[in-house]
Amino acid sequence: QVQLVESGGGLVQPGGSLRLSCAASGFAFSNYDMKWYRQAPGKEREFVAVISSVGNIKHYADSVKDRFTISRDNAKSTVHLQMNSLKPEDTAVYSCNAIVGRAPYWGQGTQVTVSS
Numbered sequence: 001q002v003q004l005v006e007s008g009g010g011l012v013q014p015g016g017s018l019r020l021s022c023a024a025s026g027f028a029f030s031n032y033d034m035k036w037y038r039q040a041p042g043k044e045r046e047f048v049a050v051i052s053s054v055g056n057i058k059h060y061a062d063s064v065k066d067r068f069t070i071s072r073d074n075a076k077s078t079v080h081l082q083m084n085s086l087k088p089e090d091t092a093v094y095s096c097n098a099i100v101g102r103a104p105y106w107g108q109g110t111q112v113t114v115s116s
Contacts, residue, residue: 001026004023006107007021010111012112012114014086014116016114017084018112024096027098030053032053032099033051033052034051035047035098036079036081037094039092064090086112094110
């Protein structure tokens with residue numbers, strides 16, 4: 001079955017960096033676009049970034065553009081989110097997403113807390 005497992009979250013000071021990873025299994029990873037979303041306490045889940053199946057097309061939410069970079073390693077079935085210049089408002093649970101067979105799949109999420 002499809003599984004997505006995120007890792008790499010933690011506590012970081014404003015201006016710091018974190019690199020999130022999402023390990024995928026159970027589907028032909030290299031054939032699918034992958035997305036990152038986040039959900040802050042008391043807020044709706046929001047889109048963060050998407051990368052095409054071969055990694056040549058990337059789009060970002062305006063709030064993270066020029067600070068976050070999405071990438072993927074199809075040989076390892078892994079998608080990454082490099083987050084730089086982190087701000088307190090980036091605090092959220094970050095989850096990766098894939099739509100396989102028209103069904104959305106989500107990982108359990110990884111907590112990112114930006115605080116001094």
